[in-house]
Amino acid sequence: MASIPESEGRLMQPARTVLRHRWPLRLMHWINLACMLALVGSGLQIFNAHPALYWGEASHFDTPLLAMESVRGADGKGQGVTRLGNATYDTTGLFGVSANAEGRNVRRGFPEWATIPGPRSLALGRRWHFFFAWAWVINGICYLAWSLASRHLRDDLAMRRRDWREVPRSVLDHLRFRHPQGSEALRYNPLQKLAYLGVIFVLTPLVLLTGLSMSPQLDSVMSGFIALVGGRQSARTLHFVAMSLFVLFTLVHVLMVVYAGPINEMRSMITGRFRVRGEQGGAAHAE
Template sequence: MTTEDKREVIYRHSGAVRATHWVNVIALLVLLMSGLQIFNAHPALYLGAKSNFDDPVMAMRPMKHGDELFGITTIAGWNIDTTNLFGVAYDEAGDYEIRGFPWSVTLPGHRDLATGRRWHFFFAWLFVINGLIYLIYSLISGHLRKDLAPSGSELKHIGASIWEHIRLKFPQGDEAKRYNVLQKLAYLIVALVLLPLMLATGLAMSPGMDAGYPFLLEIFGGRQSARTIHFIAASGIVLFVVVHIVMVLITGVWNNLRSMITGRYAIKLPEGQS
């Protein structure tokens, strides 16, 4: 038997984990794209209760230099030329369109703010309900404590884990049967920090919730601050998803997909282990 043949198939993900994972995939994709649709209605972020057009935290807007119009993205006072990407886009005929993100990455489509909001709110509640189901399952089954909570010894070796990932050296054998410390920390940051922040700021910006519970906006320092925090939290989740997809591609697309469809995951055994 060759080294390549030395593999062990384990049952890695339960049915509940797999089901909630795929609901999250759909919900997050629609939330992101409909969220960009909403953002494009006014592609700028501020701090405080009101919009300060002269001092945005971030903005995608047109700026004229001479006779030419450029798309400029402003981040904390720094101006970056993002023509044809953010701010202003030209077509082949030379005509331009002023917008934030490209309409191709928004749902439901070109300048449909009302429908975008309805989609966003519907899938936000789907995402919340799905998250509560996952949380209840994790607490009852012990998944949160056994699989996601890092131990003290794992935290002490976080530097070594980072170095191994930089070298694209991934766990084998028994170590591959459980999440590594970086995975655990990433999942916990998303689940316990970014997602609650996104949910809380989203509720704070809802007119119905704002009318009944005005203190929500006060907690975040005003509507515009809540919108900015919501955008930052969403960006953090997008970054997590991008890294997650890259790791899936690097460590084996079919093996990772199979584990999230059937629950079964093949781990490579170190040489000399059978």
């Protein structure tokens, strides 16, 4: 009687469909995405009113940390220039000078397609920003309440000893574009957990505190935090950095969805159903 080696005898089981995401999580995920898109677009609209960042309490116009400007080039036409510290970059067509809806180059920080609502409206930008900020906060509170009640935060996102040990391997898997198969694809890997926890407990509080600290009505309430970060302009800069990290997180998230299988991943976030493939069964034996 002979047996087939386990490495050869393990059989691929038929694909199966499981419920991966429950409906409250799916609903809050899409509400969060809509709010984030509106917040980024309206935030850039507000930023365009003065497209520069500083550190400290006051705006020192000669030495900004970041500035998007328009200068007259050698040909007499407007040229977009972005200053980052002491470095200067020609960003015509994207930052400083970009085409409007009619195709004409105009002076503006971020291009028209990246801002809402409308091409130039600071007042409307602020209204949109505040409205969707409150919607985002309410949605976030609902997410935290549901995550605690359903044990999603503890069971799915909490880092355990095993996760910390697997961080190096997870980094290598991402660098090699290796995606988990079978039942492993149903759980969050260590890098996913760290990214989600960082967004929930670091980036979100930072963007909320810096956003609130820019409001003159909250001077007395936020004075301690404003002093801690070095001034209102510092808070504005940190708010911009936090927004940029949110955008970066979203782009990486979308890239990972495309890499892992966009149809399957999107179906799981719309219907909740996820198709598990590549799962191995027990070893087969032959006599």
